[in-house]
Amino acid sequence: MFRERIRNRELLERIVSADDAARLIKDRMTIGMSGFTRAGEAKAVPMALAKRAKDEPLQITLMTGASLGNNLDGALVEAHVLARRLPFQSDPVLRNAINAGEVMFIDQHLSETVELLRSRQIAPVDIAVIEATAITEEGGIIPTTSVGNSASFAILAEKVIVEINQSQPQELEGLHDIYIPTRRPSREAIPVMAPDSRIGVPFIPILPEKIAAVVVTHNSDSSSTIQPPDAETQAIAGHLAEFLMHEVKLGRLSRSLLPLQAGIGTIANAVLHGFIDTPFHDLTMYSEVLQDSTFDLIDAGKLIFASGSSMTLSADKYRKVIPDIVAYKSRLILRPQEISNHPEVIRRLGIIGINTALEFDIYGNVNSTHVGGTHMMNGIGGSGDFARNAYMSIFVTKSTAKNGAISRVVPMVSHVDHTEHDVDILVTEIGLADLRGLAPRERATTIIANCVHPTYREALSDYYRRALARGGQTPHLLEEALKWHSSLRETGRMLA
Amino acid sequence: MFRERIRNRELLERIVSADDAARLIKDRMTIGMSGFTRAGEAKAVPMALAKRAKDEPLQITLMTGASLGNNLDGALVEAHVLARRLPFQSDPVLRNAINAGEVMFIDQHLSETVELLRSRQIAPVDIAVIEATAITEEGGIIPTTSVGNSASFAILAEKVIVEINQSQPQELEGLHDIYIPTRRPSREAIPVMAPDSRIGVPFIPILPEKIAAVVVTHNSDSSSTIQPPDAETQAIAGHLAEFLMHEVKLGRLSRSLLPLQAGIGTIANAVLHGFIDTPFHDLTMYSEVLQDSTFDLIDAGKLIFASGSSMTLSADKYRKVIPDIVAYKSRLILRPQEISNHPEVIRRLGIIGINTALEFDIYGNVNSTHVGGTHMMNGIGGSGDFARNAYMSIFVTKSTAKNGAISRVVPMVSHVDHTEHDVDILVTEIGLADLRGLAPRERATTIIANCVHPTYREALSDYYRRALARGGQTPHLLEEALKWHSSLRETGRMLA
Numbered sequence: 001m002f003r004e005r006i007r008n009r010e011l012l013e014r015i016v017s018a019d020d021a022a023r024l025i026k027d028r029m030t031i032g033m034s035g036f037t038r039a040g041e042a043k044a045v046p047m048a049l050a051k052r053a054k055d056e057p058l059q060i061t062l063m064t065g066a067s068l069g070n071n072l073d074g075a076l077v078e079a080h081v082l083a084r085r086l087p088f089q090s091d092p093v094l095r096n097a098i099n100a101g102e103v104m105f106i107d108q109h110l111s112e113t114v115e116l117l118r119s120r121q122i123a124p125v126d127i128a129v130i131e132a133t134a135i136t137e138e139g140g141i142i143p144t145t146s147v148g149n150s151a152s153f154a155i156l157a158e159k160v161i162v163e164i165n166q167s168q169p170q171e172l173e174g175l176h177d178i179y180i181p182t183r184r185p186s187r188e189a190i191p192v193m194a195p196d197s198r199i200g201v202p203f204i205p206i207l208p209e210k211i212a213a214v215v216v217t218h219n220s221d222s223s224s225t226i227q228p229p230d231a232e233t234q235a236i237a238g239h240l241a242e243f244l245m246h247e248v249k250l251g252r253l254s255r256s257l258l259p260l261q262a263g264i265g266t267i268a269n270a271v272l273h274g275f276i277d278t279p280f281h282d283l284t285m286y287s288e289v290l291q292d293s294t295f296d297l298i299d300a301g302k303l304i305f306a307s308g309s310s311m312t313l314s315a316d317k318y319r320k321v322i323p324d325i326v327a328y329k330s331r332l333i334l335r336p337q338e339i340s341n342h343p344e345v346i347r348r349l350g351i352i353g354i355n356t357a358l359e360f361d362i363y364g365n366v367n368s369t370h371v372g373g374t375h376m377m378n379g380i381g382g383s384g385d386f387a388r389n390a391y392m393s394i395f396v397t398k399s400t401a402k403n404g405a406i407s408r409v410v411p412m413v414s415h416v417d418h419t420e421h422d423v424d425i426l427v428t429e430i431g432l433a434d435l436r437g438l439a440p441r442e443r444a445t446t447i448i449a450n451c452v453h454p455t456y457r458e459a460l461s462d463y464y465r466r467a468l469a470r471g472g473q474t475p476h477l478l479e480e481a482l483k484w485h486s487s488l489r490e491t492g493r494m495l496a
Numbered sequence: 497m498f499r500e501r502i503r504n505r506e507l508l509e510r511i512v513s514a515d516d517a518a519r520l521i522k523d524r525m526t527i528g529m530s531g532f533t534r535a536g537e538a539k540a541v542p543m544a545l546a547k548r549a550k551d552e553p554l555q556i557t558l559m560t561g562a563s564l565g566n567n568l569d570g571a572l573v574e575a576h577v578l579a580r581r582l583p584f585q586s587d588p589v590l591r592n593a594i595n596a597g598e599v600m601f602i603d604q605h606l607s608e609t610v611e612l613l614r615s616r617q618i619a620p621v622d623i624a625v626i627e628a629t630a631i632t633e634e635g636g637i638i639p640t641t642s643v644g645n646s647a648s649f650a651i652l653a654e655k656v657i658v659e660i661n662q663s664q665p666q667e668l669e670g671l672h673d674i675y676i677p678t679r680r681p682s683r684e685a686i687p688v689m690a691p692d693s694r695i696g697v698p699f700i701p702i703l704p705e706k707i708a709a710v711v712v713t714h715n716s717d718s719s720s721t722i723q724p725p726d727a728e729t730q731a732i733a734g735h736l737a738e739f740l741m742h743e744v745k746l747g748r749l750s751r752s753l754l755p756l757q758a759g760i761g762t763i764a765n766a767v768l769h770g771f772i773d774t775p776f777h778d779l780t781m782y783s784e785v786l787q788d789s790t791f792d793l794i795d796a797g798k799l800i801f802a803s804g805s806s807m808t809l810s811a812d813k814y815r816k817v818i819p820d821i822v823a824y825k826s827r828l829i830l831r832p833q834e835i836s837n838h839p840e841v842i843r844r845l846g847i848i849g850i851n852t853a854l855e856f857d858i859y860g861n862v863n864s865t866h867v868g869g870t871h872m873m874n875g876i877g878g879s880g881d882f883a884r885n886a887y888m889s890i891f892v893t894k895s896t897a898k899n900g901a902i903s904r905v906v907p908m909v910s911h912v913d914h915t916e917h918d919v920d921i922l923v924t925e926i927g928l929a930d931l932r933g934l935a936p937r938e939r940a941t942t943i944i945a946n947c948v949h950p951t952y953r954e955a956l957s958d959y960y961r962r963a964l965a966r967g968g969q970t971p972h973l974l975e976e977a978l979k980w981h982s983s984l985r986e987t988g989r990m991l992a
Contacts, residue, residue, distance in 0.1 A: 084935070099968050104935035107969070109917055119846070119887065120748050121920075122933035184846040184887070185754060189685035252616050258681060343885050344840035350615070350680040365912065373977075374968030380917060388884050389839050391615065391680070414974060416861065416912035421605055421876060424617075437618035439580070439600035472595050472870030473603070478910060479982045481869075482974040489974070 002216045005134040005164050008208050018044035021161045021213035025049060025127055027058050028083075032125040032153030035072075036065030036310035036337060037090075037264050037289045038224060040146030042129040042163045044217045046072045050079035059083040061123060065148020065309065065337055066110060066288075066381060067091065069222030077103065087113045088379040099375045107369065110288065110382040111341035114152035119184075128157035130204070131217075133168045139208030140201070143176050144168040145221055145322075146310030147334045151178045151204045159212040167220045171326050174202050176334045192345045195259050195284040195307040198333065223315035226292060229270040232398050235429035236267065237274025240354075240394065243425070243432050245279070255279060259286035261346075261386045262293070263355035264312065267396050269293045271354055276300045286349055288340050288382040290332070292317045298331055307333045309340040341385035350391035355383040357395040359408045360426055360451075362444040362464055363474055364435050366395050366418040372485055373414025380417050387422045392436075399428035399453040405493045407456040409447065411463045412481035426451050440474045459495055498712045501630040501660050504704045514540035517657045517709035521545060521623055523554050524579075528621040528649030531568075532561030532806035532833060533586075533760050533785045534720060536642030538625040538659045540713045542568045546575035555579040557619060561644015561805065561833055562606060562784075562877060563587065565718030573599065583609045584875040595871045603865060606784065606878040607837035610648035615680075624653035626700070627713075629664045635704030636697070639672050640664040641717055641818075642806030643830045647674045647700045655708040663716045667822050670698050672830045688841045691755050691780040691803040692829065719811035722788060725766040728894050731925035732763065733770025736850075736890065739921070739928050741775070751775060755782035757842075757882045758789070759851035760808065763892050765789045767850055772796045782845055784836050784878040786828070788813045794827055803829045805836040837881035846887035851879040853891040855904045856922055856947075858940040858960055859970055860931050862891050862914040868981055869910025876913050883918045888932075895924035895949040901989045903952040905943065907959045908977035922947050936970045955991055 006012055022045050025031060035041025041064065052058060058081055067073070067090035074093030076082050085094065087108035098105040108116075116122045130150045134142045143150055144165055154160045179200030182188050191199045229237070247253045257280055262268040272293035275283065285294060285306040292314050297303035311334070313321060321328060339345065346353075357366045358377060368383050369376060387393040395418070397408045408428065420440065426433045431450040435443045448460050467475035484494040502508055518541050521527060531537025537560065548554060554577055563569070563586035570589030572578050581590065583604035594601040604612075612618045626646045630638045639646055640661055650656050675696030678684050687695045725733070743749045753776055758764040768789035771779065781790060781802040788810050793799035807830070809817060817824060835841065842849075853862045854873060864879050865872060883889040891914070893904045904924065916936065922929045927946040931939050944956050963971035980990040 101937060101964070101967065104938060105969060106933060106935050107917065115887075116932065120746075121888070184844075185690070187844050187846070188689070189687070189840075189844065191685070193684070194681070250616075343843050344685075347839050348680075348683050348685065350683070370968075370970060372968075373974055374963075374966065374970055374972050376969035384915075384917060391611075392617070414972075415970065416915055417917070419880075419912055419915070421603065421880060421913070436612065437602060439602050441597055442600060467870075468597070470870065471597065472866075472868075473601060473872035474866055474870055474911065476870050476910075478869055478978045478985070481978060486975045 002164055002166055005170065006214060007137045008135055008139050011135055011208055011211055011214055014211060015214045015216060018048040018215045021045050021215045022048035022052055024159060024161065024212055025060065029126040030061040030063065030123045032063045032128045032149060032157060034065065034130045034143065034146065034148055034150040035068045036146035036148035037067050037312045038069030038222045039310040039312045040131050040144040040148065040221065041068040041070065041072060042131045043070055043219050044163055044215050045129045045161055046076060049081055050075045053079040053081045063087070063113060063125065063149065065146060065150065067378065070219065088381050090378040095376060105376060107379045109380060109384045110337050111343065111385045114149050114338050117152060117156055125153050125157040127159050127161060128153035129161045129163065130154055131163045131165050133165065133170055133172045135162060136203050139211060140203030140205050142173050142203045144172060147176055147178065147336050148309055149337060151180060151336050152338065154204050154206050155180065160206060160210050161213045161215065162211055163215045163217045165217045167218050169322060169325055175329055175332055176202050178204050178336060179339055190339060190342055190344050192339065195286045196305045196333065221318065223318055224291065224312045226269050226314055227266040229273055232429035233267050233270035234274065236396050236427050237271045239427050239432040240271055241274060241278045243434065256282040258350045258352050258391055259284045261285065261287040261351050261353045263383055264289045264381065265356050267356050268354055271396055272297065276302060286351055288337060295321050298328065305331050307335060307340060309335055309337040341382045343385065343389040346386055346389040351386060352392050352394065353386035353390035354394045354396060355387060357397040357408065359410055359413055360395060361410050361413045362447050362460060363440045364420040364423045364426060364443045364447060365413050365416050366423055367413040367415045368417040370415035372489055373482070384417065387418050392424050393422055394425040394427065395423060396427045399430050399451060404455055406488060407453060407494055409452045409456065409460065410484050411460065412476060414482055414485045498660055498662055501666065502710060503633045504631055504635050507631055507704055507707055507710055510707060511710045511712060514544040514711045517541050517711045518544035518548055520655060520657065520708055521556065525622040526557040526559065526619045528559045528624045528645060528653060530561065530626045530639065530642065530644055530646040531564045532642035532644035533563050533808040534565030534718045535806040535808045536627050536640040536644065536717065537564040537566065537568060538627045539566055539715050540659055540711050541625045541657055542572060545577055546571040549575040549577045559609060559621065559645065561642060561646065563874065566715065584877050586874040591872060601872060603872070603875045605876060605880045606833050607839065607881045610645050610834050613648060613652055621649050621653040623655050623657060624649035625657045625659065626650055627659045627661050629661065629666055629668045631658060632699050635707060636699030636701050638669050638699045640668060643672055643674070643832050644805055645833060647676060647832050648834065650700050650702050651676065656702060656706050657709045657711065658707055659711045659713045661713045663714050665818060665821055671825055671828055672698050674700050674832060675835055686835060686838055686840050688835065691782045692801045694829065717814065719814055720787065720808045722765050722810055723762040725769055728925035729763055729766035730770065732892050732923050733767045735923050735928040736767055737770060737774045739930065752778040754846045754848050754887055755780045757781065757783040757847050757849045759879055760785045760877065761852050763852050764850055767892055768793065772798060782847055784833060791817050794824065801827050803831060803836060805831055805833040837878045839881065839885040842882055842885040847882060848888050848890065849882035849886035850890045850892060851883060853893040853904065855906055855909055856891060857906050857909045858943050858956060859936045860916045860919045860922060860939050860943060861909050861912050862919055863909040863911045864913040866911035868985055869978070880913065883914050888920050889918055890921040890923065891919055892923045895926050895947060900951055902984060903949060903990050905948045905952065905956065906980050907956065908972060910978055910981045
């Protein structure tokens with residue numbers, strides 16, 4: 001069964017157990033693993049590593065595309081295998097270890113990790129561990145449900161371990177488009193001119209000699225933890241659709257808009273899902289994660305093409321889409337995250353970027369990562385790649401959290417991931433603030449009027465009024481600016 | 497004399513006084529003027545506007561490339577002409593008006609203004625006022641010492657006023673390379689593949705019918721206010737050169753490095769000047785402003801090519817370079833700032849970006865714009881365009897200011913323009929912090945050990961130690977994080 005997936009016959013001899021493959025990994029090595037937002041991660045070798053670390057000291061730097069599924073990060077933390085981790089994660093056990101200072105977490109723009117590796121500005125990858133649906137005759141690796149950083153990891157590593165996952169249909173072949181930018185100083189343009197541009201090859205091109213071990217696996221991806229749309233996410237989707245329809249009316253956009261990007265998570269998924277009930281048509285996506293909503297939009301005849309770096313689906317959607325992948329294949333491409341998130345392509349295509357804020361302030365600075373300004377949630381992910389270079393950069397969030405104890409709109413964000421220069425539109429269930437062409441003082445009045453929950457509106461207005469008395473381009477009362485966060489830490493509520 | 501500069505004969509009939517030309521500008525219009533960092537700004541029409549505003553109410557939105565020379569912004573503010581101003585300024589009178597809330601200042605990444613205009617996301621330009629050295633037979637405008645946003649302003653405006661500046665040598669013709677990105681959704685790659693790529697035409701291509709008035713002027717650019725290198729800027733340059741030599745030794749860079757960008761101002765100029773005394777050779781620049789140091793490096797045989805959007809020179813350098821421009825022309829290109837600062841090109845070429853910080857914090861977040869977190873200095877300029885997409889993003893500053901009353905390294909910056917994700921290297925006269933591949937806790941110890949003035953080192957260490965006790969990816973004491981700034985405001989010193 002798995003033999004037909006390993007088309008290079010010599011590699012059949014390199015089939016080993018996960019335990020044996022994991023023994024190639026030594027203490028203090030840097031390991032590059034496949035996996036992007038719980039899709040297509042190597043599954044058996046990291047578990048074998050965690051097991052082995054019970055008997056011998058073993059600490060590695062682990063790089064991936066983005067977050068891993070199957071509780072792998074948690075298992076590796078519990079076995080004390082992770083010394084360093086980059087560029088993204090979303091595991092509760094790992095998150096605790098990061099915030100305790102036990103694992104050094106380097107939170108990077110997702111397009112930049114392999115650029116740093118390629119130019120040897122960070123430690124090189126010793127071994128790459130890549131999940132594949134098959135290996136070609138020439139040793140080319142055909143990824144599964146994500147591409148992430150797998151291609152560059154495999155190309156740059158000394159040795160490669162391939163996990164052939166039999167649970168993934170072989171029909172995934174042809175879905176991927178692997179392109180690696182040429183070297184500087186003679187680098188050429190990235191030739192993606194539209195979301196459906198195919199510019200590379202459908203496998204990761206490496207020589208079979210580099211493949212040191214092949215492991216056969218059977219476990220499927222974890223399903224995504226997306227919540228269904230609720231009244232608030234529907235209101236956010238409604239405000240955004242209304243705004244975009246107005247842009248169409250003004251002649252700034254056509255009804256096909258421009259290629260859409262949506263961040264990972266419930267709110268962005270719900271917003272995208274909301275496009276089903278709009279007059280927009282022939283939509284395209286140029287995004288990183290393709291979630292349930294992407295396939296809902298395709299099924300509804302709204303979306304004609306989606307480019308991403310992974311497919312991260314709920315259990316129901318996974319059961320429907322993956323076996324039927326042939327039906328979707330002509331409308332999909334999975335790319336390396338360096339290309340799905342490349343500033344050059346994002347600026348050229350003119351992406352409408354929709355990402356989730358943890359909180360934003362009255363001037364439109366956005367915190368995407370740090371709870372209370374100090375504790376890491378997941379990481380910046382691709383939000384910076386998109387927000388920094390998009391045609392239009394939109395951030396969405398509910399206006400409050402924890403039953404109203406937290407306002408998502410604050411006097412000053414406790415941590416900045418996206419500066420006001422990179423934030424065009426803010427949307428909560430309360431309403432939408434169009435900040436384009438506005439000075440900070442105008443941004444403040446627009447945000448307070450449109451996005452803030454009524455419970456917090458007067459307090460924010462009061463802060464702003466008093467700050468205004470001190471003057472400045474961006475008026476603040478520095479001694480009070482972070483008081484809402486201090487209060488939250490001490491009392492569990494932002495306001496007494 | 498000026499007749500030979502106006503090669504389209506019909507346009508000779510449109511020569512008018514500056515007062516008459518200024519009368520085309522009506523109350524509430526949006527005006528796009530040439531000018532980038534005190535170079536090549538329209539000079540006569542704005543002065544005529546300021547004069548006219550004494551007699552009648554006249555308020556405009558003024559867009560330029562960047563800052564204007566000849567105190568024009570100040571004169572316009574004093575005449576109450578400026579309602580809105582973008583995307584950059586550096587005038588003390590205007591700065592006060594901005595901070596008093598009298599002028600709405602929209603502080604933008606310099607590559608993005610015309611992108612927003614082209615897609616009609618901000619109010620359109622009614623009239624463009626462009627300084628030129630000549631007009632071609634076909635109506636093409638040949639700029640002077642800057643390109644800035646002039647090309648797109650002229651192309652997108654309803655009407656164009658051209659100021660023919662007789663003080664500028666006609667030999668400037670051929671220096672400029674005007675390229676406008678094609679429209680979305682079918683935009684092509686920006687074909688700059690090296691700093692010396694010529695991709696456009698040497699004039700701004702518009703139809704002569706659009707030129708509503710021609711004004712003949714004689715005044716030269718203001719000279720730059722660059723200070724000569726001092727012991728501290730030389731120390732900064734020394735640390736950086738030593739670091740880059742080490743990168744060469746490690747084989748990461750060649751002795752020609754990669755194309756250099758340096759921000760406007762004394763420190764960046766001094767750092768670049770410092771490259772004269774290094775073993776680097778065949779250097780290139782892909783920058784926005786070409787300052788004195790660019791020409792010093794060319795004269796010293798170190799720099800073989802420089803691409804920018806303006807030449808902003810000291811009085812001495814101006815007198816030497818401008819009359820002798822023919823000797824430099826084969827080594828120079830002036831481009832629209834959208835191209836000089838384009839993320840696509842910056843990422844492709846792999847720029848080493850060197851920009852000045854107003855302050856940075858122990859985690860490497862940078863404030864480039866806001867004094868005390870509230871009051872605008874100049875604006876973000878192109879620093880974001882470069883830092884966000886560079887091969888290596890370097891920020892430089894002296895470790896203290898105001899005779900030591902201010903530390904440029906603080907617990908938390910009072911305003912964020914560049915997040916830790918976009919800051920690789922920090923340099924003060926004390927030393928250099930290489931932050932690549934480090935987690936925030938490692939960044940903090942590296943920055944405190946290497947960049948902080950001894951007077952402040954123990955206080956920062958103490959803050960960090962106490963913050964650490966609270967945990968987190970980015971430990972902070974929120975109730976204290978901005979106390980140094982509050983103290984500065986109240987007592988004139990950051991520490992008692």
